[in-house]
Amino acid sequence: MDPDPSGEPSPEGRHHLGVDAGGTSTRAVVLAPDGRCLGHGRAGSGNPISSGPAHAGDSLHRAVSAALVAAGLSGATVVSTSVAMAGGSSVTDDSEAGAAIHGAVARAGVTTPVTMEQDLLALYFSGSPDPDGHSLVAGTGAAAVRVEGGEVVATCDGLGWLLGDDGSGFWIGQQVARAVGAALDGRSPDTALTALLLTALEVTDGPSDHHASAAAAAVPGGHQHEGPLRELVKRLYALPPVHLARFAPLAFEAADTGDAVAADIVERAGRALATTLGAVLRPEAGPHPVVLGGSVLVAQPAPRTAVRASLVAAGHTGEVIVVPDGLVGAAVLSLRRAGLAVDRSVFETVTTTLAALR
């Protein structure tokens, strides 16, 4: 690939870069203008909020470099880069996070500008090339968007663990922890969640009379509990609150064995997610797709079923597509931001060639 005399890459040497920077992992893909994915790379957390700008920048740099190496390309051939992350479109160039991201991409040899994208928009375009539609994510948090003309025009929830994220992994995990606390101190019925949560936290059984007063756990308010409850409370307050999301799978596990408390949590989560999607849904605008993502919707059938049922009830007639992450969408956005049309054929080229690389 010879650059032309102006220093611009020749048309056949113009490449595009899509990056999906998540809290758990960062994925990057280099693609040709026709949608063929040429190289894929992967690294750790690329979220500057949860991991810090330095760590996120390092992950981005490693994922992008790996994708370029796999494609056998230099960063100088990249003409557009889309980086999708939570809060993406609000990460300004002059912020610390923005500087870390731009610096990481530049260090991989990419000299052209980077466009920050909302994670929910990339999630949407991971499922469909239709410029109009909706996406719903339920991972640690939960939110839905409506997309029109290729841009987000409405958002619902995503208000975070303290104020919203109804039906998210955090929400479910907190309901699990609260249900176990209530069961252990006698406020609510026994539940199979207790044994599952104590095992997950490696709390061994203490004295059976948890009502007796003893040393207080490290709980705000400092009330006295004993045995497993005391240990449970101490260990849970030692975690950052959002880490309660890791107990969400216990709700599905217990619900599958017929536990009523867990089944109620799962049912309420599904209803909450359906409500969040319903707030941005416009079935009257036509049979536009709904794209679902995030661990709660990808890994668990029950919330998916609840959301699908609510769509039927709302008169939605479009496709419902479940996607594992936002990488295809980040790739699609990098083409769109370069002014290239992404029709069904290009979209299928992206998805099939990326699937072959992963």
Added chain:
Amino acid sequence: MDPDPSGEPSPEGRHHLGVDAGGTSTRAVVLAPDGRCLGHGRAGSGNPISSGPAHAGDSLHRAVSAALVAAGLSGATVVSTSVAMAGGSSVTDDSEAGAAIHGAVARAGVTTPVTMEQDLLALYFSGSPDPDGHSLVAGTGAAAVRVEGGEVVATCDGLGWLLGDDGSGFWIGQQVARAVGAALDGRSPDTALTALLLTALEVTDGPSDHHASAAAAAVPGGHQHEGPLRELVKRLYALPPVHLARFAPLAFEAADTGDAVAADIVERAGRALATTLGAVLRPEAGPHPVVLGGSVLVAQPAPRTAVRASLVAAGHTGEVIVVPDGLVGAAVLSLRRAGLAVDRSVFETVTTTLAALR
């Protein structure tokens, strides 16, 4: 008052000290062995967890010194001191908090040992001298205890804002904030709480189309909202989570005007508090009193009514007493810890003479 040759205060010079160290204020009272309150003092927060050991120690020292000055007594005449606070019985002498508390009392000239007491036990003895009964507190947090033989034998809830405190000021305030968030992003019905909360936070109306994407608020997950919702979310995440308790009164205010969302929050809070008390209640043990305290139960009729109704339904036939704080109980405990019997007559001496001082 001449000390006897051993250096011990003479019987008529033996005094007792009760301290109620709360998150908002610290109150101290000096009393005679017959229950007569001789001096009262008050200072700022005495909770070492929320205010830090140094500030809490300073408050304790000032409240105790003021009480001694008001009584015209030296700290050397004090033979027993009870300090009630959240998590009280778990504050060990060798902890930083314990050292601050003991040091503060010693600096006021008190040379005899200090006994740390649970706030819920002091609350109980603020309402009744009966060695058997129950208390329920709903302030920022919420918890209930059963008292037998003058000691706490069972505790329910008090698991803190993340895991429990159902029906507490925090719980109600968080429900208010979540309901407003859901109303503003279209997930749930309009509520009078929105205007009340935006006013309380001094958020002025932004663009009416809060669905449009703009810069993200400082919310975990970083999703995009605009106008009042964006500002609301930003301001609420800037507070320590427990500060949501300050919005609890809005629920009662809106419920009083017939707002259905607020009425539902108030009703669920009352039910939660009744459940917490119910878990430690033993109506079959006799007509023992129930003592209620904390701002939610003291200031708001609705949760009190709900709790009283639940007691009737449970077959409880004892008295229900509402107390403003734990100071009478701290005084009662300082007599009890010195081996003095506190019967109905002594108890009434404490309450009437303390009321005259405050």
